[in-house]
Amino acid sequence: MINIIDLCVNYKDSLALDGISTEIKEGDLVAVVGANGAGKSTLLKSIMGQLKPSSGHVDLGQLSPKDIAYLPQSHQIDRKFPITVHEFVSAGAWRRTGFWRIFSNTEKLSLQQALSKVNLIGVEERQISALSGGQFQRMLFARMLMQDAEILLLDEPFAAIDAQTTMDLMDVIHDCQKQGKTIITVIHDLALVNRFFPKVILLAKHLIGSGDTNLVMTGENLSKAGYQHIAYIPEPPPSIIKIETKIERNIKLNIKQPVNTTAICSNPEHYEENAS
Amino acid sequence: MSSDLYSLFLEPFIEFSFMQRALWGCLVLSLSATPIGVFLTLRKMSLTGDAMAHAILPGAAIGFLVAGVSITAMTIGGVIAGCIVAVLAGVVARHSNAEEDSSLAAFYLLSLASGVLIISAKGSNMDLLHVLFGSVLALNNDALILLTSIATISLVSLAILYRPLVFECVDPAFFKSVSKLSSVAHFSFLLLVVLNLVAGFHALGTLMAVGLMVLPAAVARFWTEKLGSMIIIAFVTSVFSSYFGLFLSYHASFATSPAIILVMGVIYIISLLIGKRGGVLTHN
Numbered sequence: 001m002i003n004i005i006d007l008c009v010n011y012k013d014s015l016a017l018d019g020i021s022t023e024i025k026e027g028d029l030v031a032v033v034g035a036n037g038a039g040k041s042t043l044l045k046s047i048m049g050q051l052k053p054s055s056g057h058v059d060l061g062q063l064s065p066k067d068i069a070y071l072p073q074s075h076q077i078d079r080k081f082p083i084t085v086h087e088f089v090s091a092g093a094w095r096r097t098g099f100w101r102i103f104s105n106t107e108k109l110s111l112q113q114a115l116s117k118v119n120l121i122g123v124e125e126r127q128i129s130a131l132s133g134g135q136f137q138r139m140l141f142a143r144m145l146m147q148d149a150e151i152l153l154l155d156e157p158f159a160a161i162d163a164q165t166t167m168d169l170m171d172v173i174h175d176c177q178k179q180g181k182t183i184i185t186v187i188h189d190l191a192l193v194n195r196f197f198p199k200v201i202l203l204a205k206h207l208i209g210s211g212d213t214n215l216v217m218t219g220e221n222l223s224k225a226g227y228q229h230i231a232y233i234p235e236p237p238p239s240i241i242k243i244e245t246k247i248e249r250n251i252k253l254n255i256k257q258p259v260n261t262t263a264i265c266s267n268p269e270h271y272e273e274n275a276s
Numbered sequence: 277m278s279s280d281l282y283s284l285f286l287e288p289f290i291e292f293s294f295m296q297r298a299l300w301g302c303l304v305l306s307l308s309a310t311p312i313g314v315f316l317t318l319r320k321m322s323l324t325g326d327a328m329a330h331a332i333l334p335g336a337a338i339g340f341l342v343a344g345v346s347i348t349a350m351t352i353g354g355v356i357a358g359c360i361v362a363v364l365a366g367v368v369a370r371h372s373n374a375e376e377d378s379s380l381a382a383f384y385l386l387s388l389a390s391g392v393l394i395i396s397a398k399g400s401n402m403d404l405l406h407v408l409f410g411s412v413l414a415l416n417n418d419a420l421i422l423l424t425s426i427a428t429i430s431l432v433s434l435a436i437l438y439r440p441l442v443f444e445c446v447d448p449a450f451f452k453s454v455s456k457l458s459s460v461a462h463f464s465f466l467l468l469v470v471l472n473l474v475a476g477f478h479a480l481g482t483l484m485a486v487g488l489m490v491l492p493a494a495v496a497r498f499w500t501e502k503l504g505s506m507i508i509i510a511f512v513t514s515v516f517s518s519y520f521g522l523f524l525s526y527h528a529s530f531a532t533s534p535a536i537i538l539v540m541g542v543i544y545i546i547s548l549l550i551g552k553r554g555g556v557l558t559h560n
Contacts, residue, residue, distance in 0.1 A: 048453055072449040081318060081446040082503045091443050094454045127501050
């Protein structure tokens, strides 16, 4: 269990997090939501121990920062750097291999499995600069899987990728959750939060609310968090979820959609296609 | 015919020990400075390298003031000054609102002005030319031992730091999350840059030292997208330019370090035009 106790963090000269207290249970799938500058990334860095709190603390229980895998925002990565997908993903094994040790057969197998889970087999020797936006994000997920950590922290993993890639990567997240991993994801898309994340932490530098998504993501709370013009989208009825899931599977299998059901499929406009 | 070619291309490097020393100095410098230059450009720190090259000058000048033209004194002074500016540039970038490029330009100008002032106050115009443009044709045993030692230290350090440096360059936020070596890699790299700039300073002078790092690396980026190949191409470019620069210097009486850098400059312009990765004429 991760216990965040009265956490205050200053970033440069301004207060980035103000008295955050909440707990995240083992195996939880949590979305961290808030407007720009709400302290979402700061919260992740504080959990990792990269930012020292001005007061309060984060208690990881029996775990340590070594048990955390981190998926940073893609804009923080130098995508023109001359490195292959294989080399990039192998960085996920850093804690096990360090900079001395040779990559063992076990690690090679883990790498292949990680690439396979995100459908990136066949592009291992490609330079990362040659990847599309979706492939790049899949590669970040593969590196995170390589870390084989108990806690996964993802900072805007679905920014600027298409709906299909988002759904594929959500499958990867659900698989990790089934293995008992605790997953905390910074996310801007409220529709995705509502649909896939059972727990939420809503921030506006201070804590607006945390807990079950349907209890926290109320219009009033969203308004307090700075979402002035967004009405809360209620959970779709189970029958619609079922149809949507079927449609998603059809998309995966390249089966043509019946015209009358496409209207209730996830709106692709939610996900900005990466121009690059 | 063959004797003409021999006298043109090989004789100067066989008959004259000062040419052999110059070539040896440039070769060992190329061995260590070019891989560091590749990382410097990939980290988008070419301007930082330039500022640090100039930062060496006042330190070397104080060494000159204390002990005259002494390799040891000027090296120690240069390394200390280079490290101070490297740390100051980092502090300014973190704790000031000033833009990083303007801070670097300020350090660059201050260093150059104070170095020239110190040397002019005690030395002659020849001394000033020596520190500004180096004396590759006058490298003595002490200088060659220094250059070779710096090259050895640099290559061993780079072999150890290679993976941390790569991961720190490509994704610093991730690397910081998995390793405490992030800042070790960064500062070790800056120290290697300073050491190689001091080595370059003895051979090519403070104004040209960074050229041996940055230009071959810039050339390599036009020809390959693989890091290993990039380092090899940069090294070959540097070795060829050193040989051809010395050749021109011998036969046409050109100033040596500008001749070497100009040969690199010509290769850079050719690569800029027809390089297969982003060349002006070949880019889609």
